[in-house]
Amino acid sequence: MTIQGTGTARPAGRPRSEKAEKAIIEATLDLIAEGMGVSELSIEAIASRAGVGKTTIYRRWSSKEDLVVDALATLKAPLPPLAGVSVRDDLITLLDAMRAESGNRRGRCVMNIAMSEADRHPRLTERFVQRAVEPRRRALREVLERGVASGELRPDLDVTLAMAILSGTMMWQSKWGPADGLPEDLAERVVDVVLAGMAPPAG
Amino acid sequence: MTIQGTGTARPAGRPRSEKAEKAIIEATLDLIAEGMGVSELSIEAIASRAGVGKTTIYRRWSSKEDLVVDALATLKAPLPPLAGVSVRDDLITLLDAMRAESGNRRGRCVMNIAMSEADRHPRLTERFVQRAVEPRRRALREVLERGVASGELRPDLDVTLAMAILSGTMMWQSKWGPADGLPEDLAERVVDVVLAGMAPPAG
DNA sequence: CCGATACGCAACGGTCCCGTTTCGTAAATT
DNA sequence: AATTTACGAAACGGGACCGTTGCGTATCGG
Numbered sequence: 001m002t003i004q005g006t007g008t009a010r011p012a013g014r015p016r017s018e019k020a021e022k023a024i025i026e027a028t029l030d031l032i033a034e035g036m037g038v039s040e041l042s043i044e045a046i047a048s049r050a051g052v053g054k055t056t057i058y059r060r061w062s063s064k065e066d067l068v069v070d071a072l073a074t075l076k077a078p079l080p081p082l083a084g085v086s087v088r089d090d091l092i093t094l095l096d097a098m099r100a101e102s103g104n105r106r107g108r109c110v111m112n113i114a115m116s117e118a119d120r121h122p123r124l125t126e127r128f129v130q131r132a133v134e135p136r137r138r139a140l141r142e143v144l145e146r147g148v149a150s151g152e153l154r155p156d157l158d159v160t161l162a163m164a165i166l167s168g169t170m171m172w173q174s175k176w177g178p179a180d181g182l183p184e185d186l187a188e189r190v191v192d193v194v195l196a197g198m199a200p201p202a203g
Numbered sequence: 204m205t206i207q208g209t210g211t212a213r214p215a216g217r218p219r220s221e222k223a224e225k226a227i228i229e230a231t232l233d234l235i236a237e238g239m240g241v242s243e244l245s246i247e248a249i250a251s252r253a254g255v256g257k258t259t260i261y262r263r264w265s266s267k268e269d270l271v272v273d274a275l276a277t278l279k280a281p282l283p284p285l286a287g288v289s290v291r292d293d294l295i296t297l298l299d300a301m302r303a304e305s306g307n308r309r310g311r312c313v314m315n316i317a318m319s320e321a322d323r324h325p326r327l328t329e330r331f332v333q334r335a336v337e338p339r340r341r342a343l344r345e346v347l348e349r350g351v352a353s354g355e356l357r358p359d360l361d362v363t364l365a366m367a368i369l370s371g372t373m374m375w376q377s378k379w380g381p382a383d384g385l386p387e388d389l390a391e392r393v394v395d396v397v398l399a400g401m402a403p404p405a406g
Numbered sequence: 407c408c409g410a411t412a413c414g415c416a417a418c419g420g421t422c423c424c425g426t427t428t429c430g431t432a433a434a435t436t
Numbered sequence: 437a438a439t440t441t442a443c444g445a446a447a448c449g450g451g452a453c454c455g456t457t458g459c460g461t462a463t464c465g466g
Contacts, residue, residue, distance in 0.1 A: 010465080011410090011464095011465095012409075012411070013409085013410040013411025013412070013465080014410080014411050014463040014464050015412080015463080015464065016411090016412065016413095020412090020413080035322035037240060039243050040242055042453055042454085043454075044452080044454085052413085053413070053416095054414095054415095054456095055412085055414080055456090055457090056412075056413065056414075059413095112322075115318045115378075116319040119238035119315075147401075151403065153401050153403065154401060154402065154403050154404075155403070157396075158392065158396065161393065161396060162396065164372055164375045164380070164393075165368060165396065165397065167375055168368075168373070168374060168375025169367055169368045170371070171374070171375060172367045172370055172374060173367050175321070176367075189361065189364060193364060194397070195400055195401050196400045196402060197398055197399045197401075197402075198350075198356050198357060198360055199355070199356060199357065199398040199399060199400075201357075202404060213435080214434095214441080215434075215435050215439075215440050216434060216439080216440040216441025217434050217440075217441050217443075218433080218434065218441080219441090220442075220443075223442090223443080223444095245422080247423060248423090250444095254444090255443090256444040256445060256446090257424095257425080257426095257445095258426090258427095258442085258443075258444080258445090259443065261425070262442075262443095
């Protein structure tokens with residue numbers, strides 16, 4: 001047994017540099033965060049930004065899409081823990097996480113990709129949605145369904161439509177809202193308006 | 204007077220072909236509608252699609268942005284006439300116009316540009332917003348303010364936030380809603396949920 | 407030390423598009 | 437008829453990337 005104790009046989013030769021790998025992914029995310037679309041993203045630009053030879057990229061990923069998928073995958077979406085006490089609080093928590101991400105340098109990657117590349121890169125989008133979008137969507141749906149069950153929300157509420165309203169509002173804000181960051185109480189205000197409705201209370 | 208009666212002196216030589224001009228703009232819009240971003244849009248592709256020499260394009264427009272602006276300008280946004288009776292009806296009219304456009308081949312141009320190119324082409328975006336977005340935004344704001352004044356909406360309603368909720372919801376639907384077109388009653392359902400609120404009626 | 411693999415770098419031929427120029431032809435004025 | 441401008445097509449030199457290859461060096465196991 002000349003094999004490492006871990007059980008995985010280390011192949012001969014110089015091992016791949018983890019530093020280079022990190023630099024490549026960082027460079028990729030940086031470029032995307034700066035508004036570069038996947039189509040305009042060039043391997044040469046990534047290599048240059050990462051201080052790495054193109055060979056080092058091609059050795060690891062066979063296509064640009066694979067690289068982008070892996071890069072985006074490192075952006076774990078740490079879903080905020082939900083208190084689970086009131087639906088209002090949980091909704092605010094979820095929406096505020098979206099707000100915080102839209103201000104985050106890396107969070108914008110997710111937005112930019114989701115907004116721009118949906119049509120043009122369906123395979124990428126599919127994997128990306130499964131990894132980053134679906135978990136949040138599920139969390140939001142669960143909160144809403146819990147609210148319907150508990151009576152905190154209307155029994156006849158169209159949960160899918162409610163999800164569109166909440167998500168769409170936050171997305172709109174992060175795209176066309178004030179350029180210098182969204183106000184801290186935005187999520188709370190959105191939730192309160194949406195819960196109470198825009199119409200005056202029915203006397 | 205060898206000048207045309209209209210008063211505009213016709214310059215000597217062969218006049219420019221209106222047919223070619225139309226073909227160029229049509230080709231440009233087609234490509235954008237197919238999901239091509241402004242950055243990926245190439246003059247050669249437009250010329251080829253329009254059945255036109257590149258010279259004919261460069262003679263008329265000095266930059267790609269100018270061409271795109273002119274092309275988008277031909278998409279007049281025919282704001283739907285508002286009945287002005289109830290705020291609910293007017294909101295439904297406005298939102299349903301957005302729904303209809305998202306199904307329209309050419310309407311998608313507006314969406315695609317607005318979603319993807321905002322960061323990368325600020326000058327283009329500025330002119331585009333002024334021409335296509337601002338009128339709708341103004342109409343929506345007026346309806347909401349009228350509702351606040353008339354008592355159909357809460358007196359303390361944050362109109363700007365309400366606009367984000369309504370617009371964002373429709374945009375979200377047209378981007379991630381069912382691929383085979385949005386349901387005809389979507390606008391009505393959105394407006395009713397947003398007006399009445401998701402919370403159950405307070406006793 | 408030796409073989410194997412990875413590294414950064416530079417160069418390759420190929421493709422796409424740029425913006426310009428040239429060409430022969432078409433359509434208007436004078 | 438002569439002049440002027442526009443037309444489509446083709447070709448130009450130039451630039452950006454592509455994906456690949458060769459180079460000398462670095463780093464691993466044996």
